[in-house]
Amino acid sequence: MQTLGLPETTEHMSFKIDARIPFGKNNLLIEVAGTDNRWHQVFSHKVRGPLLSGAADREQWRDVELNEAKRRYISALDVPQPWNPPPGTVHISGWCVDTEGEKIEAVRARVQNRTYRAIFGVPRADLVQDHPAIPSSARAVFGIGLRVPRNARHLSLELKQANGRWREFCRRKISREALVSPRKDVPRGIDFQAGTKERSRFEFWFDRPADWSKRRRYLHISGWCFAGEGPKVEALRARIGREIFPARYGIVRPDVAARLQGLSGAFGSGFFVDVIVPRNNRKLILEAKSENGKWEQFYSRRIKGPIFAPRYDDVQEKIGNYSSWIRAYDTLSRADRRQIRMHISRLSRRPLISVLLPAFNTDAQLLKRAIQSVQAQLYANWELCIVDDGSTAPHVWPLITRYGHSDRRIKTRRLDSTQHISAATNAALELATGEFVAFLDHDDELAETALYFAAVELDRNPGLKYIYSDEDKLDIEGRRCDPHFKTDWNPDLFLAQNFVSHLS
Secondary structure (H helix, E strand, C coil), X not given: CHHHCCCCCCCCCCCCCCCCCCEEEEEEEEEEECCCCCXXXXXXXXXXXXXXXXXXHHHHHHHHHHXXXXXXXXXXXXXXXXXXXXXXXXXXXXXXXXXXXXXXXXXXXXXXXXXXXXXXXXXXXXXXXXXXXXXXXXXXXXXXXXEECCCCCEEEXXXXXXXXXXXXXXXXXXXXXXXXXXXXXXXXXXXXXXXHCCCCCEEEEEEECCCCCCCCCEEEEEEEEEECXXXXXXXXXXXXXXXXXXXXXXXXXXXXXXXXXXCCCCCCCEEEEEEXXXXXXXXXXXXXXXXXXXXXXXXXXXXXXXXXXXXXXXXXXXXXXXXXXXXXXXXXXXXXXXXXXXXXXXXXXXXXXXXXXXXXXXXXXXHHHHHHHHHCCCCCCEEEEEEECCCCCCCHHHHHHHHHHHCCXXXXXXXXXXXXXXXXXXXXXXXXCCCEEEECCCCCCCCCCHHHHHHHHHHHCCCCCCCCCCEEEXXXXXXXXXXXXXXXXXXXXXHHCXXXXXXX
């Protein structure tokens, strides 16, 4: 033993080797490496392999390979929790990384003799933090949609190595008790139809819709998207045939930037787009416009609208149901409006509020709705100061002057040339005579209670210098969506982002 450079003690010297024996008579050799970096034979024996291996042998070897894979690959299942997949459609999501640092090409599930390809490569920042030495941990999340037959007893997860070989890394039992469970977990944001598609240079995620299978006439899509490599994204749009639906792109997503640390473009990657879905089966295509002006497709799927649909579909928000919240807490009855007007008459202080509205080449309908939202205020002690910032669109200034002639509370001014929003806002401020000013964009609308709530706060606390409110957005059909419920005054958040925004 001394010649091999091994210690004299026999503690911790046990070992185990699993070997596949080929058919026929073979010589089995066991060798050990010594301190001289040479291999030395320590055991030799004649063995014979069968022509065909039995079921027990195949199952044993499968267990051996699975145990080896578990030592090399680290993985976890996030959904379903607990593990109880019912019969029928099941959604599974989790992550897997190779501790040896090699790239995992793909992931799939196997039930009986059928395989189901996964969407693989979704980013997740906490894995990078937990496994900083493994580059592939940056994109290690997978999601699989599959059907579980009633007679299935096992489900296996397999990964594709760089050499093209599929290897099992996880196996779960499907118990009889689980087969009667009605529970269904759907990982939010993972579109399982994308499982067989090749990954593009774009990183993207959908917050809404959570369920693509539901038929909607008016589809609201929101999430984030940016270029993981190549030219950066400047704009997004959706397209169905020749119909194009522009998206609002560039929404600040600090949550995405925090999760995907170090990836350029993640911070301003938020978007939403509203699509009118035709009744017949059509292809929805999402495209990104790069700095070079080229539109590139990064996602597509088949969608179909309902034959009969309400004008306003319920919109399921990322957290909760905003349309239900509006019906419960922000819908005024005739009696509510009457009581609000009575309350206004009892206020000890009713300051004049000047609403500043700079406009430039605004769509006529949007500008009308902005002006009319001020005229509809339950708090009537206001003035609206509109400045046309040298619009080249011929309809803007006549529209503004028409409202100015019809309502003495509306003041108007036209700049000789375009001086942009700061100068136009300052020009509107020169028209203002109110004790307070409020800022309104030319494509925004005020809730009818907006100035009322401001006046109530000023009556309660006359020393207030600044007031800001919650806000939401309107889609192309006029539906309220994407609410932003703000915290009390937070100076740190104020320094980090546009915390106050509208209405101020």
